[in-house]
Amino acid sequence: MANRIPLCLLPTPLHRLDRLSQRLGQEIWIKRDDLTGFALGGNKGRKLEYLAGEILEAKAEVVVSCGASQSNFLRQLAACCSVLGVRCIGVCMDRPYQEPDRLTPGVLALGGNRNLDDWFGMERVVVPDGTWDDLESHATEIARQESKRGHIVHQIPLGGSGPLGVLAFYEAAKEIPNGFDSVFTASSSGSTHVGLQTGFQGTDTKVVGIACDPEPEIVDDLVDLSRAFHSATGIGEPLRREEIVFDLGHVGPGYGAAGESGNRATEILARTEGILLDPVYSAKAFAGLLEWVESGRATGKILFWHTGGTPALFASTGD
């Protein structure tokens, strides 16, 4: 396994949300991965500490990855590449989707992260809208071209979700003391969810992943990712499909667009605790937490894993 290159300020703060706990009648805590302290924070910094080790080991001159135009991963990856002194090519799509008939209205493609990428010197390649698989194929093709030009190229999967991304969150789970009944996290490319759930294996802490994309098939990707992690590291037990909680109830209009329940959740957290969420991921995850608590499905000591993403608050649809 790759060496870990420190980029973040760890451990991130963990604190109780007193006013919200009082309002909801349960004990609600928050893990502040919005404050990882690197390139404006977010969950990707943890993965990048391991991916940076891999980039150095590969002696890469060019790193290629892909994401939506509003990708938090590409923003933090570009910063990581700046630190390592290597070029970063980010292949972007405004509206990636799983199936053409699911084109999402109101996608936050402009501004936000996109502006920040420029400060970190990311070389942006914009490709026409298509599926997530199309997006990855474009990235692979661009990596191939760079390689043909004689550069040492290292390609990184969407969202940094390979075994190293899972490892980062398996380790992150160790920052949480025993005694939590549940942990809520946004779940998208999957390594945050799979890593945390593997980290809490054998404890009484249940991990609830809240979907940010409308595709239920993503659960299969989570299972595959968990298997890949287990084969690469031998750590833990591969997750079984039936033990994965993946709640699709708060996706709203689709990936990359704000939803009604997420907006309500953002308003509640902002106006009780003065903490901001992002419209694409953490707002949806927090809406999930609120619904589980309000319906009595989650009780006791509950942890919200704030995955960051707040630059998207400054994004717009351009519609």
Ligand SMILES: *Cc1c(COP(=O)(O)O)cnc(C)c1O
């Ligand atoms: C990427 C991201 C997630 C999802 O994490 P995955 O490991 O890709 O599932 C959640 N929240 C924010 C803010 C993100 O940028």
